[in-house]
Amino acid sequence: MFFSPLYLIMVAPALLLGIWAQMKVTSAFNHFSRVPVSSGLTGAQAAARMLQGKGFQIVQSEDAVPHASNIIAIVETRGFLSDHYDPSTRTLRLSPSVYEGNSLASVGVACHEAGHALQHAQNYAPLNLRSLMVPIASFGAPLAIPLIVIGAIFAIPILIPLGILLFTTVVIFQLITLPVEFDASRRAKRTLAEMGMIQSGEEAAGVASVLNAAAWTYVAAAVSSIMTLLYYLMVFSGNRRGN
Numbered sequence: 159m160f161f162s163p164l165y166l167i168m169v170a171p172a173l174l175l176g177i178w179a180q181m182k183v184t185s186a187f188n189h190f191s192r193v194p195v196s197s198g199l200t201g202a203q204a205a206a207r208m209l210q211g212k213g214f215q216i217v218q219s220e221d222a223v224p225h226a227s228n229i230i231a232i233v234e235t236r237g238f239l240s241d242h243y244d245p246s247t248r249t250l251r252l253s254p255s256v257y258e259g260n261s262l263a264s265v266g267v268a269c270h271e272a273g274h275a276l277q278h279a280q281n282y283a284p285l286n287l288r289s290l291m292v293p294i295a296s297f298g299a300p301l302a303i304p305l306i307v308i309g310a311i312f313a314i315p316i317l318i319p320l321g322i323l324l325f326t327t328v329v330i331f332q333l334i335t336l337p338v339e340f341d342a343s344r345r346a347k348r349t350l351a352e353m354g355m356i357q358s359g360e361e362a363a364g365v366a367s368v369l370n371a372a373a374w375t376y377v378a379a380a381v382s383s384i385m386t387l388l389y390y391l392m393v394f395s396g397n398r399r400g401n
């Protein structure tokens with residue numbers, strides 16, 4: 159089932175796209191993390207300015223964030239490209255090279271995460287939808303393919319549509335992720351330019367190439383899930399007809 163020519167034709171290109179996107183994001187980040195930003199701001203400072211510009215108060219500890227206020231925490235976390243916004247504690251967690259670095263990559267990634275904080279504060283609908291889908295998709299993701307495989311091997315027909323249904327929730331989750339990610343990057347690029355934190359021209363292009371490379375990883379993930387889903391649908395609807 160996984161080594162058929164149909165699987166290779168449908169799913170393998172998307173998996174290769176994913177590998178390519180992952181390499182591209184790493185190389186763009188590595189390259190532009192060595193290009194200093196002329197404003198001299200660190201990622202943490204740029205994100206703080208972006209949020210302060212929208213009326214938020216910034217603290218450096220997530221313990222200091224009360225619920226339902228205009229306070230957002232920006233803290234340093236471990237790892238490489240581990241940057242994220244945590245809506246449950248309203249905290250931006252930035253990796254060391256983003257938090258402390260004053261490069262085009264650092265300010266781009268930091269302001270992208272600040273973009274998620276603004277989406278959250280402004281009740282941006284795709285983000286809310288995505289948050290609703292998190293428990294459903296994280297329940298479905300590890301079960302979907304094992305159910306399909308067990309259903310196929312042991313000829314338990316009910317497991318296959320069940321697995322396909324769970325896999326569909328993963329596809330929906332990844333599709334909703336796309337507008338959320340594109341919008342966060344759009345907010346970052348716009349605010350960095352508008353507030354004069356980067357210069358137009360080369361600096362803006364550098365930030366864009368880091369953020370666009372990151373966007374491709376989400377596109378690749380969505381495409382490979384869609385192709386996998388289509389593959390299962392074709393294989394198992396074909397089987398039914400054959401029987």
Ligand SMILES: [Zn+2]
Pocket residue numbers: 270271274338339342
């Ligand atoms: Zn993001």
